[in-house]
Amino acid sequence: MLENEANPTLSKSTGLPRKRFYRARAHSNPLSDSHFPVPTSPCHVDFSLHYPQFCSSSDQIDSSKKIQFADIGCGFGGLLISLSTLFPDTLMIGMELRDKVTEYVKERILALRVANPGQYQNISVVRTNSMKYIPNYFEKGQLSKMFFLFPDPHFKEKNHRRRVISTHLLDEYAYALGVGGIIYTITDVEELGDWMKACLESHPMFEALTEEELEADPVVKLLSSATEESQKVARNGGQTFQAVYRRIMPAA
Amino acid sequence: MEETLIEEGETNKDIEVAPALIAVHPTQKSVAVAVGSDLRVFDFQGVSAVSLVDDTSGPFHKDSIRAIRYSADGNLFVSAGDDKVVKIWSTESWCCICTVPSEKRVSAVALSNDSLYVCFADKFGVVWVVDLDGFDGNQMLVNKKAAPLLAHYCSIITSLEFSPDGRFVISADRDFKIRVTVFPKKPLDGAHEIQSFCLGHTEFVSCLDFVFTSDYPQGFLVSGSGDSTVRLWDISSGSLLDTCEVGAKAELLESNGKEEECSLAITDLCTFPDGTLIAVATQSLQGIVLLSCDLSTRTLSITRVVSIMGEAFIPTSLGMSSSAGLLWMVTGVSNLHRFDNPPLARVRIVSGFEKSSPGDPTVLEDNEILGGDKLLEKLQGSVSVEEKVFLAAAEAVKTAMSNLLVKKQYSTEKREFRKRARNDRKIKQ
Structure with missing residues (x-):
């Protein structure tokens, strides 16, 4: 941990990055033109940089292993880190638009990998606008889970088109999700919860999970406990509204 | 620097112009040209302008x-x-x-x-x-x-x-x-x-069309882009089959003299009904590039360049009927108010693509055009059009296109500078 002494942004005791050095604004405009590099197509993404251990030992493991979980707007990465140990053999990626937050998650994962050898090798993060560039990262039907946890509510009606769940964007998510894949959404804003549920309910390529299925899914419990945002809501005794839907074949 | 930013914003309105467009009836019963808000149609059956x-x-x-x-x-x-x-x-x-x-x-x-x-x-x-x-x-x-x-x-x-x-x-x-x-x-x-x-494109996509024949009824998609390439796609899988650097060819032709352009956007493309030829219009090229598409090997190749002699004509739009074997080209722009009112356009036609008579494609002279002066007067706005109008038009269309479609690139310094003007964030010195 010699480096840490030179690097004040990492905590001396845990080796993890300290959030205070990665302050960022709470919102980011998804409509603005992006100035970060975007891969031309999914085959242009070099995942060996993201998952060095999985790729170096690719002789034993299926070398065509692909990312299966995507956390859209991963924020500070709480969910990814919980999922990482729950599904150690599944590659997952967080997508975040805010530059500094992405940097934080990157540092956090690297620090966790150092502190827990062999663990946290299956998670990574990219800075991107997932409302625009999902097809640049994932092939058709590649994903099995997508997460939209505590997205920006965009209360004003004129800003509703900035919401990350909308009928038109669900078409793209349905493209990236394989049949049977699950989309998880949760929010502490009732209005947005209703909106997301209504969008999913009316979409011909999604159906709601039954109560029993929700009960049996270990991931559902994480929605309201794993992320920084959900912990904040819990601290303040707030209510949450979730919608969990499965990608289905549309009725012909 | 602040001043230049404002200036850019002000001039934007002036250069927001629309290129002239052309469309041909599938069996060439009529042809339509749009310049600015003007829609002009010429009917070949009655050989007259349509009101x-x-x-x-x-x-x-x-x-x-x-x-x-x-x-x-x-x-x-x-x-x-x-x-x-x-x-x-x-x-x-x-x-x-x-x-x-x-x-x-x-x-x-x-x-x-x-x-x-x-x-x-x-x-x-x-x-x-x-x-x-x-x-x-x-x-x-x-x-x-x-x-x-x-x-x-x-x-x-x-x-x-x-x-x-x-x-x-x-x-x-x-x-x-x-x-x-x-x-x-x-x-x-x-x-x-x-x-x-x-x-696969690395700039805005400007135009799409399909090549298809009786052997390949589902067809293949061709697209032109601001990255100066034309690409061939299989739409059911989305896979890129071939890429043709049309801009490089056009640049070679244009390089005999003037300043170097970084990349010339493809402005329009138009496929021929027999499915093997594609006509491509490029920024700054006085003429068109003809590509041939081999559907069995799924490749594109440049066959030839048809130059327009004796006139500075850079087409802004291409049109083709599915029967007659004539390629229609138009150049013009909506509102270069310093020049004219109503807006002028220029129409040219390339013939000689018929399979039965394999001759070289030639650009028809005005007096060889079916409909003659009547057609030109209707579609162009006047029988003869001054050449300098069209060079200016092509230039205006080029600027408008890049303003509209190319992503603005700001240097890091410029972005920092703009951030500094933001009042919700103080930069610690």
Whole structure:
């Protein structure tokens, strides 16, 4: 941990990055033109940089292993880190638009990998606008889970088109999700919860999970406990509204 | 630096011009040219200029027309543009049968192959659909409303096209993307099933068309882009089959003299009905590049360049009928107010593509054109047009296109500078 002494942004005791050095604004405009590099197509993404251990030992493991979980707007990465140990053999990626937050998650994962050898090798993060560039990262039907946890509510009606769940964007998510894949959404804003549920309910390529299925899914419990945002809501005794839907074949 | 920013903003309005467009009836019964808000149609059967009849709410277009197209059967014609209306015309009477309002400016139109649906795309990336069910050819359709079909997330859609078999609708945008969507049985409920994305262009996609023959009825998609390439795609998988660097060829021709251009955008392309030839118009090239497409090996290659001699003619739009073997070209621009009113355009025709008489393609002289001076006067706005008008027009179109579609690149310093003006964030010195 010699480096840490030179690097004040990492905590001396845990080796993890300290959030205070990665302050960022709470919102980011998804409509603005992006100035970060975007891969031309999914085959242009070099995942060996993201998952060095999985790729170096690719002789034993299926070398065509692909990312299966995507956390859209991963924020500070709480969910990814919980999922990482729950599904150690599944590659997952967080997508975040805010530059500094992405940097934080990157540092956090690297620090966790150092502190827990062999663990946290299956998670990574990219800075991107997932409302625009999902097809640049994932092939058709590649994903099995997508997460939209505590997205920006965009209360004003004129800003509703900035919401990350909308009928038109669900078409793209349905493209990236394989049949049977699950989309998880949760929010502490009732209005947005209703909106997301209504969008999913009316979409011909999604159906709601039954109560029993929700009960049996270990991931559902994480929605309201794993992320920084959900912990904040819990601290303040707030209510949450979730919608969990499965990608289905549309009725012909 | 602040001053320059403001200046850019002010000049934007002046250079926001629309290129002249051309569309040819599938069996060449008529030809239409749009310049600015002017829609000009010439009828070959009567060999006369057509006067349009528009009794719908707001007659004729009020602002630049951005897209025109005939239906596959030739019975309908659609025009739309910056005035946020889509007009559907009967080509029999040249009467406007329907005016559909749009929330935003319209950037592209397409008609389904069975002519039952009109699709149009707006500048915010939403594609809308209007059903023409029940239209028998004469009556006017009132109160038609468009329903949202699909959307690209807040990106300008540059081109819309139906696949030859009618199963898919293809939309291209300025974010380098081409989306292939299954055209549903009930389009008014939206098109939710995405077949594929064709990704590979590294700049805005400007134009789309299909090559298909009787051997390959499902056809292949060709696209032109601001990255100066033309690419060939398999739409069912979205895979890139071939890339042809057309801009490099055009640059070679142009390099004999003037300044070096970084890349020349493809402005329009047009496939020939026999499915092997593609005509490509490029910024700054006085003429067209002909590509041939080998459907069995799925490759594109440049066959030749047809230069236009004796005139500085850089086409802004190409059109072709499916029967006559003539390639129509137009150049012009909506409102270069310092030059003319009404706006002028220039039309040229290339002939010699018939398979039966394999001669070199030649550009017809004005006196060889069917319809002669009458046609030119109608479509161009005047029989003879000064050359300098068109050089200026081509230049204006080029600037407008790059302003509209190319992503602005700001240096890090400039971005930091702009951030400094933000009042919610203080930079610690």
